[in-house]
Amino acid sequence: MDIRICIDVDDMERAIAFYTGGLGLRCGRRFQNAFVELLGASSPLDLLLNAPGTHPVAGSDATRSYQRHWTPVHLDFVVDDIDAAVARLLQHGAVLEMPVNQRAWGLIAGLADPFGHGIDLLQFTGRGYDEILQPAQTLPD
Structure with a gap:
């Protein structure tokens, strides 16, 4: 079984610079500006462009925030x-x-x-x- 790691971001170019320049990953496929695949780790990382305040799941009260947040x-x-x-x-x-x-x-x-x-x-x-x-x-x- 393969695993892909998806990371929501609100600024694609900044995210690409952070993960490539900071961690040495490299860009794989780019699906317009909405989805960029990063390679070079044991699993691909997929950067997903999503605006702040949008709902991650239809009908959810939760909204995306790019302030520091805690998740398990x-x-x-x-x-x-x-x-x-x-x-x-x-x-x-x-x-x-x-x-x-x-x-x-x-x-x-x-x-x-x-x-x-x-x-x-x-x-x-x-x-x-x-x-x-x-x-x-x-x-x-």
Whole structure:
């Protein structure tokens, strides 16, 4: 099964610049200005142009807002150099919400993209998440 990640934005060119310049993704197919596919991650990201105040689901009272919002879903991007990635994203309009922190498995930083969506950057060290297995286990090759 494949997964595609859809991200609503209110400014397509700014979104393309953020995700390509900040994270190194590249544009794939472009469906006029309403839908742009970004490639280079393990799953494609689809940027969907939707105006603020529009309803995401017909008949819903909810409306789109591109202010910082909390949702139980966010994106984690694994990077090789977290400090450089944070700097690039800040240059492209991200907001740093949690500076780089050390964890048993590596480094993490929390940001919001220019459209209010939460994103984390991860830089794994050692065995990555396997560092927190209890008790430590050796996984087969």
